[in-house]
Amino acid sequence: MELTFVVRKDKINKNGLCPIRADISINGERARKTIRGVKTSIKDWKNNRIKANLKNEKYNFHDEYNTKLKEFEDKVDYLFRYIRSNNLIVGKNYIIEKLNDDHFGENSLAKDFFSTYQNYIDKSNNRVVPGSIKRYKSNMKFFKDFEEFTGYKMHFESINLEFYEAFTIYCFEERNTLNNYFGKLITGLKAFMNWAFERDFHQNISFKKFKAPKNRIEVIYLNLEELKTFYHFKFDNIKLEKVRDLYCFSSFSGLRFSDLNNLKSSNIHDDYLRFNIQKTKDIDHITPLNKYTKEILSKYKNTIYDPLPKISSQKFNEYLKLACKEAEINQMINITRYVGSKRIDTEVPKYQLITSHTAKKTFISNSIAMGMNLEVIKEVTGNTDSKSFETYKHVSKTTITSEISKIWNNI
Numbered sequence: 001m002e003l004t005f006v007v008r009k010d011k012i013n014k015n016g017l018c019p020i021r022a023d024i025s026i027n028g029e030r031a032r033k034t035i036r037g038v039k040t041s042i043k044d045w046k047n048n049r050i051k052a053n054l055k056n057e058k059y060n061f062h063d064e065y066n067t068k069l070k071e072f073e074d075k076v077d078y079l080f081r082y083i084r085s086n087n088l089i090v091g092k093n094y095i096i097e098k099l100n101d102d103h104f105g106e107n108s109l110a111k112d113f114f115s116t117y118q119n120y121i122d123k124s125n126n127r128v129v130p131g132s133i134k135r136y137k138s139n140m141k142f143f144k145d146f147e148e149f150t151g152y153k154m155h156f157e158s159i160n161l162e163f164y165e166a167f168t169i170y171c172f173e174e175r176n177t178l179n180n181y182f183g184k185l186i187t188g189l190k191a192f193m194n195w196a197f198e199r200d201f202h203q204n205i206s207f208k209k210f211k212a213p214k215n216r217i218e219v220i221y222l223n224l225e226e227l228k229t230f231y232h233f234k235f236d237n238i239k240l241e242k243v244r245d246l247y248c249f250s251s252f253s254g255l256r257f258s259d260l261n262n263l264k265s266s267n268i269h270d271d272y273l274r275f276n277i278q279k280t281k282d283i284d285h286i287t288p289l290n291k292y293t294k295e296i297l298s299k300y301k302n303t304i305y306d307p308l309p310k311i312s313s314q315k316f317n318e319y320l321k322l323a324c325k326e327a328e329i330n331q332m333i334n335i336t337r338y339v340g341s342k343r344i345d346t347e348v349p350k351y352q353l354i355t356s357h358t359a360k361k362t363f364i365s366n367s368i369a370m371g372m373n374l375e376v377i378k379e380v381t382g383n384t385d386s387k388s389f390e391t392y393k394h395v396s397k398t399t400i401t402s403e404i405s406k407i408w409n410n411i
Helices: 062-085 092-100 113-124 130-150 161-174 179-198 224-232 238-253 257-261 291-300 313-326 357-369 374-381 386-408
Strands: 002-007 018-026 029-040 272-275 285-288 332-339 342-349
Touching: 002 062, 018 062, 018 092, 029 062, 029 092, 062 092, 113 130, 113 179, 130 161, 130 179, 161 179, 179 332, 224 238, 224 357, 238 257, 238 291, 238 313, 238 357, 257 313, 357 374
Parallel strands: none
Antiparallel strands: 002 018, 018 029, 272 285, 332 342
């Protein structure tokens, strides 16, 4: 890439001053850009700079204009090094775009933001579960949509409080993003920025100030009565019956759907399951079997579905809602969500809210309600983080209400 300054003699004005144009050669193309606000007389131009004029002449702003020319040269030099360090093959349109980008400069010599984000995703393949990779990709697309809609260029050095404010407005006013999803986007961005910071891709720590809000939300689960009704319900549709069995197995055992779908006959022993948890990578995890899980395993033993039927998570959730609707799991549930400070309340039948994720919540909620030791529940489910169990405080409140009613209503 080569830079040359050209005096535009064909554009000379009535005062004898000519604008300066930068000609940049790149891969057989020539990018041209006029240096804004810089003009010179032909006689004052020498060696790509404006020389000082005579004392008896009107000051020609050579110091100020030469500073602008030097700044432009530096930016072209940064751009050249950026292209080389990222192994980019570019044309004149790319050059003009970067030169017009006020955020681009020396700090941009780090890897390109989105190409580095993709690299972050690629290198995460061996350390996180597929669901997390899917979320990383979704986050990156959301940030690209933000950049395209707002015009705010995302560079490592532009991820600051100005970005946070612009992103907040975009999320809440343009996308009607729920607070908890906004919080997950910010948490994901901070994780990426921290990863890049540790690898010396940037020195910007403004992202550490970003707040990731999290509103407490309703825990959706089947209570014991609903679970038993669902378990014993007679379906005419074999697909719905299989989905019900899978859901109930997870609800009676505490297994995640990913582990349930990966279950093999070799994982099954007389009174327990032994398997590796996909999400936490816990090895040789033990989950006890009870009469309900044993009944379900027995149902499919020595069939083509042994040990359990397989189904994609998308189809599972689709059929599960149909199964719950048919089984009349239709209690009306009030859902409260926030978009910024705006509260949104909706009322929906419970079957619309039941997904594969609610099975584990069903196990935990009912186990707590029946008085099972919390440490035992943590061990069975593989959840060692006490914070994750803060969500289930509502269960103890339900139990308290039940116990109070049992005593005082009999007086």
